[in-house]
Amino acid sequence: MDARRLPFCALWIAMLAACTPKDVGFVEIKTFPVATPATMLYLDSVKLEPLKSGSAVLRQQVGTAKLAVEAGGGQMALLCDIVVRKNRITTVTISLLERPPRCQCRNTAVVEPPAVRSCIG
């Protein structure tokens, strides 16, 4: 192959790789009791739309996402980590009865050292 074309080929391959859809999984968030629109939830710093009927199923890139809630004064309070695996759903229920709100995982991931609660699908 012509050596001058190599950089273009590399660029082309890089562009193709960038266009390939990333692996995704799902996060199901439920709130108990049903959250009011005033409850602001964030998944990896992305503000979530108010949950319809206190529940939402969201697509999320594979990896560990952080679920947080906006506490008073615009401060963010980390609730738990959510481990998202390819084509799998991780379910978490947020108990709003407790102060601060608490994550209840359907399945809890074992992490070392145990820091914040970690939910897995």
Next chain:
Amino acid sequence: MDTVSFGHSAVGRVLVMGLALVFAAPPLSARAFAAGNTSARGDAIAPVEDFSRELDKLKNSFGELGKKMDDSAKAIDGYTDVEKTRKEIEDLRGAVSGLLDAVTDNGALATLGDKALTRARDKLKELEQDTRFKPEEKNFLIEQWRKLRDDTERANQELGSARSRFAELLRTLQANEDFIDELVQIRQAQKVIDVIHQLTRDIRGASDQLQHLIGGIKPPGA
């Protein structure tokens, strides 16, 4: 196995209503054109049409998935090979994920649905205050948009119930796959125990032979 059904009637109604409004447009378009409002009319119905189109595509995928599920359920029943079963469940999980992806709350279809609903509600509010039309024309338009809004709301609700069912299905498949994984681990643990038993038997055999050999050694002159 349950197949996922989607409310054909509501989707159909949305489409019919959409078409009805499109066909209702020509007699009104002259007036709208005079008012310099043609693009606004096109934009008004576009979100609803987009939503209907995407719902139709999804409906077709549901049919394909139903068949795949039935085939897979039959196949899984016949398998004794855990690896094959695991592969089959994994494939099925991929198919369900594809559909769940289409109906997630942050997916394109849900966004289109919300947009269509907002548009229908806004349009109703606008029409109620509109003074351009004769009362009977205004009533007709309001009635059409009201039906459209109701049908879009119903379609959105059905989308929500499809979302719940796909999520539940995915969870069931995950649990089954995890159970199979546990079975594989038990089988592997059993294999390890078999190997240990075999090794113990071999050592005991060697030990017996050695004992026999030692027993056979007689000191000179004994």
